[in-house]
Amino acid sequence: MPLAQTATTVPVVVNDDLCIADKGCTVCVDVCPLDVLRIAEKADGSKTAYMKYDECWYCMPCEADCPTGAVTVNLPYLLK
């Protein structure tokens, strides 16, 4: 009995152009209290942070601590 793949829109959005995960930055991944962010490798081999798990308290350390302003915390759709 395989698990379903249900789509969900996530609140934390990362601007790939500003994200410096390529340079080894993991600040947003490190500070998240719910541990929902990860670094992904894109098709061209570059890296960017993204929200892997839709388990967000919309608390904002990821946005506040990002050194390049790449992270935006929106409200989860269910409550906004």
Added chain:
Amino acid sequence: MDEIQDGLTQIDCDILVIGGGTAGPMAALKAKRKNPNANVVLLDKANVKRSGAISMGMDGLNNSVIPGYATPEQYTKEITIANDGICDQAAVYRYAQECYGIIQELDEFGIRFQKDQNGEYDVKKVHHIGTYVLPMPNGDTVKKALYRQLRKARIQIVNRYMATRLLTGEGRIAGAICVNTRTAEFLVVRAKAVIMGLGAAGRLGLPTSGYLYGTYENASNSGEGYAMAYHAGAGLANLECYQINPLIKDYNGPACAYVAGPMGGYTANAKGERFIECDYWSGQMMQEFFDELQGGKGPVYLKLNHLAEETISEIERVLHIVERPTRGHFHAGRGTDYRKQMIEMHISEIGFCSGHSASGVFVDEHARTTIPGLYAAGDMANVPHNYMLGAFTNGAFAGLDAADFIADVDFASFDQSEVVAEQERVLAPTKRDDGIPPNQIEYKTRRLVNDYLQPPKVTAKMELAQQRFEEVREDMEQGMYVRDAHELMRSLEASSILDCADMAAAASLYRTESRWGLYHNRVEYERDDENWFCHTILTKGDDGKPAHSKKAVQPYVVEIADDEKDAYYNQRVDATVAAE
């Protein structure tokens, strides 16, 4: 990251502090300063830099007892009255005496508090009787300031390890079993003393938005402290005294009447009329809120639109940078302008949290639990109406006492089979090929909590809840399935949440009276001082289910006159006062 790996490491320390939010860091600092040779480990499920209820800071101290504004006697009296007399005053009184010293220390850390033109602390009145609220103009810096102190004191910090069970032996604490949240590797920590500061059970009820993490409390505070204390055999007090909050509807964050109130804002009904004299959170106040809704006068709002532009700008400045900064985004998205519209509020889902109510792991005025060497502080310990300053101050008490405790003891031996059994329990969902994911176990538990445990409490509904919880437990133990270490963390949280749900139902059924306003409003019973003027203590019974006993309220340090006892029941505005 997140792949499940085998592994078990054991480390030793003198004092293990579990939880790096508010109480934990202060406990670690105090212990280390008192005994610089002690090996103090501070462990957190998240990262201490940004963990806990004050992840993004706090807008003020809600319970500061500052000379010139309030006395420890006044504060102790107010908190006793707010809790319908069920209060061991020694812990509250000690807090009230010593919190001013903690404020001065926090000041030295670089956390500023609001001062008036004369350089005196600018304390505001929010409570029903006394004056205790001190704004923090740079409250967004609290965690950074704390972290600097931890580094300076050379506290050993262990991030991303989740404690799952306490170890005991020789009649005292022996350590804790922990799991890495990104690899599932185990860490057994042997410790001479353990201090728990794991926060509230904030993921107990389900927010009306249906979003599992849309909670008032930091959603990482899922009740591990209560569950671990329970399984270790510690006593938990008055769990039927739920935390229920008046919150911004859907956003489910604080409306912050404590900030807005002293500036002229207040809670109003749909007509914009004030119906309670006092916006300080208490069970009695929540009952008035509930009654207003039941009376057809809702929704209830936070009203600011009668205030001057500069006042509203200042309220926005404070509320949109600290504690829950996304509040500004939320209002912008809805098109709510404080100048024009009132802010819709609602009654939150239930939780456990002594920060605002009175339930939790039973502790005395030294933050000692009923297990020698085990301490608890902050939202999970039962000192009533703790708030942030209570977490800091009681955390300090725990650290100071633990530093003495370890001087006279060696490590307690424990049964290794407990570690093996815990590994099996934790890893069971990883051994299946198929099953129910943790989010569904959690959702169902919390939805049942809303359906059957949310006050007003009804006996038959709570008994049904117990049956349903047993069914969910069977599903969880026999069929929960996880695919990676992150989901494994969520499965452990689901287990804590279910334990807390069981405890909430059992404790509420045991106290056959009504008390604390809406928090324990049992519709079939009146308040009954003759039989129930006592604490209830819940422990794990021999059958593995909650067992109950009564514990006398300790003789008061500060006497309460008969005509003062019910002050918190006199909150309703007599003649409705029109706002404009």
